[in-house]
Amino acid sequence: MNFAHWKKTGLLLLSVVTLLALAACSSDDASGSSDGGNGEEPDKITAWAWDPNFNIAALELAKDAYEEDLDLEIIENAQDDIVQKLNTGLSSGSMKGMPNIVLIEDQRAQSFLQSYPDAFYPIGDYFSTDDFAPYKLAPTSLDGKQYGLPFDTGVTGLFFRTDYLEEAGYSKEDLTDITWEKYIEIGKEVKAKTGKDMISLDPNDLGILRVMIQSAGSWYVEDDGKTVNLVDNEPLKKAFENYKAMIEADFVKANSDWSQFIAAFNSGDVATVPSGNWIAPSIEAEESQAGKWEVAPIPRLNLEGAVNASNQGGSSFYVLNIPGKEKAAEFLGATFGSNEAFYQDLVLDVGALGTYAPAADGEAYQAENDYFSGQPVIADFSEWTEEIPSVNYGLHTYAIEDILAAEMQNYLKGKDIEDVLADAQAQAESQLK
Amino acid sequence: MKNLMNTIRTNSLFVKMFLVMVISIIAVTVLITFSTIRMSNNLFMETFSITNTKVLNQIKQQFESFSYSVAFTTINVQDNGTIKRLLTKENVSSLEASNSFYTIKEQMDRIFSNNPNDANMIVLGKNKQLFNMKYINWSVSADALFDHPITKKTNDHPDEILYQFVAEGEFTNGRRMIVATKALTESSTDNVYGYLYIPIREKDLREFYEGYTSEGNSVLVMNGDGQIISSNQQGLIGKTDQELLAVAKETDENGLEYQDVHVFGKDYMLLTSSLPALDMYVVNLVDKELVINNLVDRKEIVLISIAIVLLAVGIVFIISRRMTNSLQRLVKQISDMAKYDFNKPVDESGGYEAKKLAHAFNYMLNELQDHVRNLLKAQRKQRKSELEALQHQINPHFLYNTLTSVKFLVKENKKEEALETIDALIPLLQNALGNVDETITVEQEVTNIKNYVLINQTRYGEQIKVNTLIAPDCLHFHLPKLVIQPFIENAFFHAFTEKKQGYIQVLIARREEQLVCEVVDTGDGMRIDQIPSRKGKRQLFSGIGVRNVHERIQLLFGKEYGVEVTSQLNKGTKVKIVLPLLEEDAKENTISNNNTKPRVSGEENF
Structure with a gap:
């Protein structure tokens, strides 16, 4: 009887203990994943970027160059995804799942900085802003505080096929420091002589317009970054006219996406690529065309004050205001912010051209590029970089561009330029109010 | 080995009891443990299957909503006149191209915005015009796509939306894709003018269900051919x-x-x-063992069971050890008792049962002892009465001889001597007729001896002389009647058959706590073994003979007292009588049993 009692107690004990154990297990699980935004200094620093061959490779290189021990996790996300995730995350106010370091395109930067002023960590103290090209500083700073560390320059050049141009009777000199009008003229000639298109354009992407207007120091908005500046914008009007002239000259190969754009010149279908310097690796990827390419300065608008230098794309690193920000800022400051030797490697290994002025004297910058017929491409780009007019990209570059793209189609169909710009202005003002 | 066997034998009760207990405890615990684990497993699996069925339904809904989007998009693209027009155009000018590219993107954008999940949308015309909504997801070229088997298969089944798996490779930039394809046909002629692709990266498709998976709980998506097109277990894809x-x-x-x-x-x-719409099966595989092990900690249950078994066994050990120990001790005491001491009661200790048992045993022992004592008492009583009877038998010869002697004395006119003899006879008779265990003082005994000697000397002459030597401090001690007299008689009649004269010495002295009386004669002596044979002649004063004396003394006082005879041929015989020192009348001083302890008790007297 005694034992029966014992067994009963034992069984009870067993179930109680089991329950406790299970409860303990489940509570473990519950507490395991709570990972707040304001927690302790994390061990791991995360960075978001989008191009494995370019900016991600650059981060990897920086990680290797960084002398201190840092657990840096680089996560690849499509640029659109980064924009979307940042918008979602920052607007919700929850910094959960946000990276420490994020790469943002310069033309989008202001919209983030102004919309979420507290979400970013000023990193002006971690490097000297004087070392960087002035045109990079305006879009990466706000209210006098430096938030972005310039990564690559978007300095533009006119990549051209020497063989096609030669066939049409043009030399490099004929392409140097020309206006867009001259460019169109040459294009017509090339089309006529070689049957090749002069340029490949995506009708949905007016990047070429931005290149044109920045060369004249203008933008879609005024210097305050907010006031829409379309109507009576002489450079923009000129750019529109040039664009239409190109289309009408029928030497434009339309593309609908990046891969088709790349394919257009890799396949030898187009004679020139006016683009940011970052296109160079893609051109060089087609080895059969080695020695057939050179780079001339970008054409300018036929306007007073316009220069043969402009910018397309280009991005900068930002540090989010979450735990680990100091570590992240130190990392950026010590690599992209001040390491000359690292910039030499960056140019050589990744082909990324930074805007860090002291690096321009380095050996790698002076190197001649065999693919481009021995042209010291990097040095040329560095030179042009210094000439890029600084503009305030403001908040609404892409929103305005969507409106302009639609109006551009109307313009191509014959709508009057003044009406086109006036309508675009009206639309933009009402949309961005 | 032998020791061990012995230990086991002596502890056999304990061993048996303990073994039975241990076996039953273990059996019960093992059974309970197993049934607990089995029950929890079953319960768990039951719950798991219910939850997972719900989860599967949710996954299914995700897939269905996806396939609905795909179908919806397909219809929209198919019905879109602009897209159709642009896909069928050949050799366009820059202006036309610019316009059509812009328009088609615009149209696709509108259609695509309804398409959730990270799916892409690609439209490919027979004219090899390709429009890709998210080239970053899949930057495929028109030629590669046009020549790929998925396009061929789509061409073969123009009316169906096909969901095709594309393994990782150069074609897909190293990503696995599930591509929903549909041929775009002219409704009037059934001519295929283009293809619609809605590729979704396997990684993105996985998000439909990945949140529901865990280690040991995996989800596979199989197409109708049995190919696993998506799974959280990468290796299976x-x-x-x-x-x-x-x-x-x-x-x-x-x-x-x-x-x-x-x-x-x-x-x-x-x-x-x-998923009939997608010709797919969502399969949920639950690794029972792993999942159960994660949730039901078998090791812990088993450990707890073992702990319980050990605890129970320990308690059983202690309790049964206590029970059997007391019994075993009892058994040992009882078996030792037979060997050594029958009087020692057993120890009444241990458990209730053992106590009761020991108590009963002790009670029985006491009863037994009482019985034995009574038996002995009765025996002694009987012996005493026998002796008394003997004592009272005054030998008629003695009286006859004495009286004859007196007659002759009277006849010879020896009046004085005759009177002396009669005077000696009277106290002698008086003394002989009393109780057997009555005592008299040494002084009286000496008087009796003297009287007896006087009578004998009157009758047989004075060749045998009797001397008494009594220590003066002994005169007041008591001794039983007729203790010394038989030896003097014996010496008179048997010691001097060869020698006709000699001495008989009577010595009484105190030696330590004993009263020692010695009757020493200078007669013929004898061999010790001849003593009993002399008994035959009954020329005794009373029925009490030499032999009885010893018996009587021991009966009265115990074994350390008694008679000791030593003799040497031709030298004489020495009889030594050892008695206790009795101060008072012997009534108080006899002993009641054969134990050495003198026992003072009035009931012994009669």
């Missing part, structure tokens, strides 16, 4: 398993909640849900 497909089909068709299957070298619980 791309493999084809007809067997699994068959089981999934069977489970689905028979409406089974779940089935146990053996696939990929393991036992799984399989739940499934079919």
Whole structure:
């Protein structure tokens, strides 16, 4: 009887203990994943970027160059995804799942900085802003505080096929420091002589317009970054006219996406690529065309004050205001912010051209590029970089561009330029109010 | 070995009891443990299958909503006149191209905005015009796509939306894709003018269900050919398993909640849900063992059971040890008793049962002892009366001889002497007729001896002289009647058959705590073994003979007292009588049993 009692107690004990154990297990699980935004200094620093061959490779290189021990996790996300995730995350106010370091395109930067002023960590103290090209500083700073560390320059050049141009009777000199009008003229000639298109354009992407207007120091908005500046914008009007002239000259190969754009010149279908310097690796990827390419300065608008230098794309690193920000800022400051030797490697290994002025004297910058017929491409780009007019990209570059793209189609169909710009202005003002 | 066997034998009760207990405890615990584990497993599996069925339904809804989007998009693209027009155009000018590219993107944007999940949308014309909504997801070229088997298959089934798996490779930039394809046909002629692709990266498709998976709880998506096109178990993607497909089909068709299957070298619980619109099966494989091990900590249950068993066994050990120990001690005491001491009561200790047992045993022992004592008492009583009877038998010869002597004395006119003899006879008779165990003082005894000697000398002359030598401090001590007289008589009549004269010495002295009386004669002496044979002649004063004296003394006082005879031929015989020192009348000083302890008790007297 005694034992029966014992067994009963034992069984009870067993179930109680089991329950406790299970409860303990489940509570473990519950507490395991709570990972707040304001927690302790994390061990791991995360960075978001989008191009494995370019900016991600650059981060990897920086990680290797960084002398201190840092657990840096680089996560690849499509640029659109980064924009979307940042918008979602920052607007919700929850910094959960946000990276420490994020790469943002310069033309989008202001919209983030102004919309979420507290979400970013000023990193002006971690490097000297004087070392960087002035045109990079305006879009990466706000209210006098430096938030972005310039990564690559978007300095533009006119990549051209020497063989096609030669066939049409043009030399490099004929392409140097020309206006867009001259460019169109040459294009017509090339089309006529070689049957090749002069340029490949995506009708949905007016990047070429931005290149044109920045060369004249203008933008879609005024210097305050907010006031829409379309109507009576002489450079923009000129750019529109040039664009239409190109289309009408029928030497434009339309593309609908990046891969088709790349394919257009890799396949030898187009004679020139006016683009940011970052296109160079893609051109060089087609080895059969080695020695057939050179780079001339970008054409300018036929306007007073316009220069043969402009910018397309280009991005900068930002540090989010979450735990680990100091570590992240130190990392950026010590690599992209001040390491000359690292910039030499960056140019050589990744082909990324930074805007860090002291690096321009380095050996790698002076190197001649065999693919481009021995042209010291990097040095040329560095030179042009210094000439890029600084503009305030403001908040609404892409929103305005969507409106302009639609109006551009109307313009191509014959709508009057003044009406086109006036309508675009009206639309933009009402949309961005 | 022998010791061990011995120990086991002596402890056999304990061993048996303990073994039975231990075996039953272990058996019960093991059974309970197993049934607990089994019950929890079953309960768990039951719950798991219910939850997972719900989960599967949710996954299914995700897929269905996806397939609905795909179907919706397909219809929109198919019905879109602009897209159709642009896909069928050839050799356009820059202006036309610019316009059409812009328009088609615009149209696709509108259609695509309804398409959730990270799916892409690609439209490919027969004219090899390709429009890709998210080239970053899949930057495929028109030629590569046009010549790919998925396009061919789509061309073969122009009316169906096909969901095709594309393994990782250069074609897909190293990503696995599931591509929904549909040929775009002119409704009037059924001519195919282009293709619509809605590719979704396997990684993105996985997000439909990945949140529901965990270690041991995996989800596979199989297409109708048995190929695994998506899974949280990366290693399985791309493999084809007809067997699994068959089981999934069977489970689905028979409406089974779940089935146990053996696939990929393991036992799984399989739940499934079919996606007829996509010609796919969502299969949920639950690694029972792993999942149960994660949730039901068998090791812990077993450890607890072991702890309980050890605890119970320990308690059983202590309790049964206590019970059997007291019994065993009792048994040992009882068996020792037979060997050594029958009087010692057993120790009444240990458990209740052992106490009761020992008590009963002791009670029985006491009763037994009482009985034995009574028996002895009765025996002694009987002996005493025998002796008394003997004592009272005054030998008629003695009286006859004495009286004859007196007659002659009177005849010879020896009046004085005759009177002396009669005077000696009277106290002698008086003394002999009393109680056997009555005592008299040494002084009286000496007087008696003297009287007896006087009578004998009157009758037989004075060749045998009797001397008495009494220590003066002994005169007041008591001694039983007729203790010394038989030896003097014996010496008178038997010691001097050869020698006709001699001495008989009577010595009484105190030696330590004993009264020692010696009757020493200078007669013929004898061999010790001849003593009993002399008994035959009954020329005794009373019925009490030499032999009785010893017996009587021991009966009265105990074994250390008695008579000791030593003799040497021709030298004489020495009789030594050892008695206790009795101060008072002997009534108080006799002993009642054969123990050495003198016992003072009035009831012994009679």
